[in-house]
Amino acid sequence: MMRIGLLGLASALAIGCSGSDIENPPPQNEATESASKVIEKTATRNAYFGDLHVHTKNSFDAYIFNVRRTPDDAYRFAKGETIPHDAGYEIQLEGPPLDFLAVTDHGEYMGVIPFMDDPNHPLSQTMTAQVAFGDDAAAAADTFASIGISFVTGQPIEEIRDQDYMNQIWAETLNAAERHNDPGVFTTFAGYEFTAMTIVSQEEGSAANLHRNVIFRNEAPDQIFSTLDSRNPEDLWDWMTDQRSNGIDSLAIPHNSNGSNGEMFALSTYYGEPLTEAYALTRLKNEPLVEITQIKGTSETHPMFSPNDEWAGFEQYDYFIGSAAQATINEGDFVRPALARGLATAEEVGANPYEFGFIGSSDTHIAAATLSEENHWGKFPTDGAGPRQRSSVPPDGFNDWDDAPEATNRRILTGAKFSASGLIGVWAEANTRDDLFDAMRRRETFGTSGPRMKVRLFAGDYSAEILDSAEMLEQAYAGGVPMGGNLNWDGTGAPSLLAWAIQDPLSAPLQRLQIVKVWAEDGQARERVYDVACSDGSTPNAETRRCTDNGASVDIATCETTPGSGVGELKAIWTDPDFDSEQVSAYYVRVLENPTCRWSTWDAVRAGTPPNPKLPLTLQERAWSSPVWVE
Numbered sequence: 001m002m003r004i005g006l007l008g009l010a011s012a013l014a015i016g017c018s019g020s021d022i023e024n025p026p027p028q029n030e031a032t033e034s035a036s037k038v039i040e041k042t043a044t045r046n047a048y049f050g051d052l053h054v055h056t057k058n059s060f061d062a063y064i065f066n067v068r069r070t071p072d073d074a075y076r077f078a079k080g081e082t083i084p085h086d087a088g089y090e091i092q093l094e095g096p097p098l099d100f101l102a103v104t105d106h107g108e109y110m111g112v113i114p115f116m117d118d119p120n121h122p123l124s125q126t127m128t129a130q131v132a133f134g135d136d137a138a139a140a141a142d143t144f145a146s147i148g149i150s151f152v153t154g155q156p157i158e159e160i161r162d163q164d165y166m167n168q169i170w171a172e173t174l175n176a177a178e179r180h181n182d183p184g185v186f187t188t189f190a191g192y193e194f195t196a197m198t199i200v201s202q203e204e205g206s207a208a209n210l211h212r213n214v215i216f217r218n219e220a221p222d223q224i225f226s227t228l229d230s231r232n233p234e235d236l237w238d239w240m241t242d243q244r245s246n247g248i249d250s251l252a253i254p255h256n257s258n259g260s261n262g263e264m265f266a267l268s269t270y271y272g273e274p275l276t277e278a279y280a281l282t283r284l285k286n287e288p289l290v291e292i293t294q295i296k297g298t299s300e301t302h303p304m305f306s307p308n309d310e311w312a313g314f315e316q317y318d319y320f321i322g323s324a325a326q327a328t329i330n331e332g333d334f335v336r337p338a339l340a341r342g343l344a345t346a347e348e349v350g351a352n353p354y355e356f357g358f359i360g361s362s363d364t365h366i367a368a369a370t371l372s373e374e375n376h377w378g379k380f381p382t383d384g385a386g387p388r389q390r391s392s393v394p395p396d397g398f399n400d401w402d403d404a405p406e407a408t409n410r411r412i413l414t415g416a417k418f419s420a421s422g423l424i425g426v427w428a429e430a431n432t433r434d435d436l437f438d439a440m441r442r443r444e445t446f447g448t449s450g451p452r453m454k455v456r457l458f459a460g461d462y463s464a465e466i467l468d469s470a471e472m473l474e475q476a477y478a479g480g481v482p483m484g485g486n487l488n489w490d491g492t493g494a495p496s497l498l499a500w501a502i503q504d505p506l507s508a509p510l511q512r513l514q515i516v517k518v519w520a521e522d523g524q525a526r527e528r529v530y531d532v533a534c535s536d537g538s539t540p541n542a543e544t545r546r547c548t549d550n551g552a553s554v555d556i557a558t559c560e561t562t563p564g565s566g567v568g569e570l571k572a573i574w575t576d577p578d579f580d581s582e583q584v585s586a587y588y589v590r591v592l593e594n595p596t597c598r599w600s601t602w603d604a605v606r607a608g609t610p611p612n613p614k615l616p617l618t619l620q621e622r623a624w625s626s627p628v629w630v631e
Contacts, residue, residue, distance in 0.1 A: 039184040041429040044473035045444070047454045048426045048436065050100035051078065051369050052191065053213050053255060053294060053361035058105040058169050059193075061322075062365040063113040064132070064144050065380045069367035071103040071176035077368040079186055086366060086381040094372045095452065095506050098423075099431050100187035101180075103173060103367075104213045107192045107226030108151045111169025112160050126159045141410070145205055148322060151227040152197045152207050167223050174220055183432045190220040194252065196231050197321065200261050200328075206320035208261035212236065212252040212287070213361075217437045219248045232270045234279075237286040251440060255291035255363065257338075258299040259321050262330030265338035265354055267345070280351035288484075289440060292335055292447045292624055293360040293422035295370070295379050296321070300590075300624065301336040301527075304329055309529050311592065314619065315419045315449070324410040331525065339518040339586045339627060340525030346584070347520070357443030357484045357626030358588070360422025369423075371450040373619070374559075376420050376599035383415030390415035392603035392612055400610050416615055420599050421449045425623070427456070427482065443484025448623040451507035455500070457483040457589045459628040462496040464573045472498075483588070483626040494579035495630060499532055500571040501591035507621060508593040509566025511535050512547045515574060518627075519585040529590075533572040536565035552594035554618050559597035559605050566594040589625040596621065 054074050057063045066086055073083045080097040082090050105111075115121045116129035123129055130136075132143040150157045170192070177188040196210035210233060214224070225239040233252070240250050257264035269279060292300055297317025306312035320327045331337040335358065342354025362369035366384065370377045378384030387393040391412045398404040407413050425446040428439040439445065446455050460480015466472050476498055481487050489495045503510050513533035519526050531540040534547030541548070551564030570591065595618045597605070604611035611617055 037184060039430050039432060041435070043429065044477065045427040045429055045439070048099035048428055048431050049423050049452050050098050050187075050426070051361050052102045052104065052189070052215055052253065052359065052424055053193075053291065053363045054101060054103050054367060054369070055105055055193075055363070055365040056103060056367045057114055058111040058173065059365060060106055060109045060113045060147055061144055062380070063117070064140050064147070065365070065382060066140075067366055067381060071173055071367075072179070074103050074367035075101060075176065075180035075188060079180070083368060085368070085377055085384055087377070087385040091368055091377055093368070094375065097186065100189065100436055102189040102191035102213070102215055103176065104191040104193045105173065106195050107224045108195050108228050109147065109160060110166045110192065110224075111172075112162065112165055113147075115165055116160065123160060123162065123165065128157055128160050144322070151195060151231070152199060154227070154231050156228045161228060163223070170224055171222075181433070184430060187431050187433055187436055189215050189433065189437075191215040192224050192226075194226060194233070194236050196227050196233055198231070198261070198263060200320055201325060204323055204325040206323040206325035208263050209256050209259040209321045210254070210263055211256060212254050213291075214240070215251050215253065215440075217249040218433055221246075221248055234270050234282075237282050240286050241282070249437070251289065251437075252287050253289050253291055253359065254287060255361070256294055256296045256299065256321065257290065257335065258297050258317060258333050259319070259327050260333050261320070261328055262332035265332045265335075265341055267332070267341065275345055275349055275353060277350045280345065280349060280353035283353040284351065284355055288356055288443050289359050289445060290335055290356045291361055292358040293419070293449050294363040295418050295421060296363060297417065297419055298421070298449065299334055301334045302329055305331060305334065305337050305525070306527060309527075311590075311620065311622075314622070315421065317417050317419070319414050319417065324413050336516065336518060336527060337525045340520045340527070343518070343584050343586065344520035344523050355629065357440075357445045358447045358624045359424035359445050360447030360449065361424055362422060370420050371423065373420050373450070373597060373599040374602050376602070378415060379418050380411070382411045383418065387603035387607055390418070390600075390603075392416065392600035392615070393607045393609045401613055416600065416612065419449070423448045423450065423452065425452075425454065443626045444482050445484065446623055446625045449621045451504035451593065451621050453504045453507065453510070453591060453593070453621075453623045454502040455589050455591050455623045455625045456498070457500075457587070457625040457628060458498040459485070459487045459495050459587065459630055461491055462498055462573055466498065467571055467573060481628060483628055486629045486631065488631050489581075494575040497574045497576075497587060497628070498571070499574060499589045501569070501589070501623065503568040503593075505568075508561065508596050509535065509552075509563050509568060510570050511550055511552060511566055511592045511594045511620065513570040513572060514590045514592070516588050516590055517576065517578075517585055518587075519583055528578065530574070532574040533570040535567045535570065550594070554595050554597060556597070556601060556611070556617055557605070559602055561594065561596055563594060584629065584631050586627040586629050588627040591623050593621040595619070
């Protein structure tokens with residue numbers, strides 16, 4: 001195995017995800033010492049922001065579509081430096097540097113495609129390389145399809161499946177992570193993407209997305225496990241379990257489930273067998289988190305399953321991966337219905353396979369996340385080349401959309417639906433690999449659609465006075481469990497939920513704070529959305545469970561905003577008015593900003609053209625806490 005910076009840090013404070021938290025509040029602040037510095041720990045934990053889904057030229061699809069940025073570029077960008085965009089301009093992260101990052105290139109043929117394009121390398125002499133980069137090279141999209149289909153079908157292209165070269169690039173990836181790791185300041189994780197897919201339509205070239213990002217705690221193996229070894233995520237979990245016996249811990253994080261054709265959170269195994277307790281426990285151990293938002297849309301829920309949630313249609317990406325084929329809509333694609341499925345499954349088999357926390361990340365393929373609506377630079381150099389290439393302004397030769405032809409190019413169609421999203425937030429004692437990984441393991445995480453708003457959730461026995469206490473967080477940990485935890489409630493009546501959100505000072509004010517309740521009834525998913533804090537200080541309507549309109553608005557002609565009664569902080573103590581002590585429920589916080597222009601509207605405003613009428617004009621940036629489960 002390879003050591004990627006096991007610095008001898010003291011073990012992070014272990015605050016469990018169970019009722020035992022009530023009896024074991026966190027200790028006072030303490031310091032942990034590395035080989036070169038003393039890192040202060042905060043018992044009540046700080047919010048750290050990062051991205052665990054970043055691709056560089058070492059990913060087969062990125063290089064094919066002209067990405068030449070390296071893992072070093074990705075880390076430099078995350079630390080606030082300017083790097084080139086492969087569409088021909090410079091880009092820089094808005095706001096302060098990120099706190100942590102993982103480069104997660106596709107494990108399949110990792111780094112092989114750049115070798116194929118090097119005339120001095122043996123791989124350039126293969127037939128596959130000649131088709132991709134020779135004098136009569138096929139179009140990039142054809143090359144992408146021909147290589148991608150090999151691991152969709154489980155039939156590797158043996159002439160380019162050179163394990164030694166893939167191991168070489170993996171070693172270089174680990175070295176880059178080590179070079180940039182600076183405990184207490186900027187943390188790096190070794191990681192890669194397990195790019196599992198299943199065929200939906202051979203004719204349309206569409207596939208269901210079962211991708212996972214594998215994130216290692218400290219040490220990493222010499223060779224990774226990819227879909228060239230097996231397309232079954234359950235085999236990945238077995239491999240991860242074997243690695244733990246060698247002292248190598250890791251997490252697998254499913255992403256972009258909204259394009260999974262119902263398979264990501266299915267009610268059966270990969271091979272269609274019934275779920276069992278052993279399956280649930282294995283999945284829970286290996287996949288404690290899911291990616292709720294990224295550039296290919298948001299996977300929280302869908303209006304089809306949440307008709308009473310006015311905000312359910314946020315950033316819906318409705319294409320299958322690598323295709324312009326319309327994705328089907330299934331309960332197994334979205335995390336909110338999956339929470340209910342997990343509760344129903346636990347009643348049947350004794351364990352919950354879908355007891356996961358939430359994160360956001362970007363899935364950028366240019367080494368640099370696009371997180372700002374005002375300055376969106378796309379996923380690839382193609383859609384990053386300009387507004388016309390991503391269909392946010394009319395095509396060449398047209399000043400409006402009235403007579404403009406329908407877009408047919410897949411890159412233009414799908415680029416228009418890409419989101420400027422997202423980030424993971426982690427509540428941890430310090431910015432180190434051990435502390436951050438422990439927080440991810442216990443699911444004390446949250447996801448945002450881009451802005452760095454902070455959100456917290458606790459469940460326990462609290463009174464309203466805690467909100468004004470100078471020791472609110474100490475009392476919150478002592479009297480309950482944080483998000484990601486299980487509360488075994490035996491008190492009188494309903495437990496109290498403490499919900500809290502803080503605005504990103506570089507983004508819009510907060511409009512409302514909500515709690516989403518999910519449960520299963522007669523095997524069916526049930527949900528309810530409650531506003532619990534309003535920006536104008538009023539109490540939500542008892543019948544509608546909603547705040548009144550706060551007066552915020554957007555001028556579509558200029559993207560200027562009127563804040564209304566938007567605020568910088570919202571917090572509340574809330575008890576479920578519909579609490580049923582015989583029912584297990586999951587609760588999570590969702591906080592909404594005031595409306596602002598979507599990136600496509602910003603493009604149109606700068607170009608002086610009407611915005612694309614098929615795209616949302618505005619959006620409400622948001623963040624989601626991990627759930628708490630109350631029994």
